[in-house]
Structure formats: C-alpha cells, structure tokens
Amino acid sequence: MRRKRTNPDFLNGVPELLVLSLLSRREMHGYELVQSIRRATNEVIEFGEGCVYPTLHRLEADGLLTSSRSSVAGRSRVVYRLSARGRKQLTTTRSTWEIVVAAIKQALEGDDDERTVMA
Numbered sequence: 001m002r003r004k005r006t007n008p009d010f011l012n013g014v015p016e017l018l019v020l021s022l023l024s025r026r027e028m029h030g031y032e033l034v035q036s037i038r039r040a041t042n043e044v045i046e047f048g049e050g051c052v053y054p055t056l057h058r059l060e061a062d063g064l065l066t067s068s069r070s071s072v073a074g075r076s077r078v079v080y081r082l083s084a085r086g087r088k089q090l091t092t093t094r095s096t097w098e099i100v101v102a103a104i105k106q107a108l109e110g111d112d113d114e115r116t117v118m119a
Contacts, residue, residue, distance in 0.1 A: 015047050015055045017097055020082060020090040023065065029077040030056055056080055064089050 015037075022028065022036050034052050037045060047055075059065045064086035067078050082090070 013093075013097075014045070015051055016059065017090075017093050018045070018047075019052065019055055019059065020064065020086055020093065023080055023082045024087060024090055027079050027081040029072060029079050033080075059086065 018037050018040070019033060022033060022040065028036060030049065030053050033056070034047065034049055037047055037052070056065065056067075060067055060080070064083055065080045066083050067080045069076055070079050071077070072079070
C-alpha cells in the first residue's frame, strides 16, 4: 500500500522558516511546534516529529535556537526559543521567501507581454 504524501517536494526550506517564525512569537517544545505548524497553516502543511525534531536540532547547532529543559504539564520537555542570530536569520529568510513567492505568483499568472507573445 502506498502512503499518501502530505507535503509536496517543493517545500524544502519551509520547515526552517515556519519553526523560526513560530518561535519568534513564543518559546515551544517540539511536539507543540508540530501542532502549531498544522494549526497556523489551516492543516495544509503537516510536518511530523520526524521532520521537526531534526530541524530543531540543526537550528540549535547552527546557533539560531537555544533550548532549556523545563516541566510542562508535569513532564520534562526541551523548550526552544529563538536566539538573536535566529531573529536575524528569520528576517533574511522571510524576505527571500516573499521574493520567491511573488516571482512564482507572477510566473503562474503571467503578464500581458507574455500572453501577447504566446497568442
């Protein structure tokens, strides 16, 4: 049986962007981030723990996140927060993402000059 893929291949880089963005609003533990991504995207994008935890560990190793252990609902959890370097990276990544989205939208919609040539 073939498993349904929940996210298209072109979402490379999106987990990092969403993790940085959501952690810029408040600190969270990993599973909380999984759920927050799902809710923030109206369940269009679902990154499981197998994607989010390696992303968190890589971002922390790169100095973009810091973490500490705390008790959440009586359970010991690693809570992540954005570092100053992470905030700078989020600004850069978000700007780049907005340029890419605008370019793709323009290409999908086309412009008047392109439509004239194709007709």
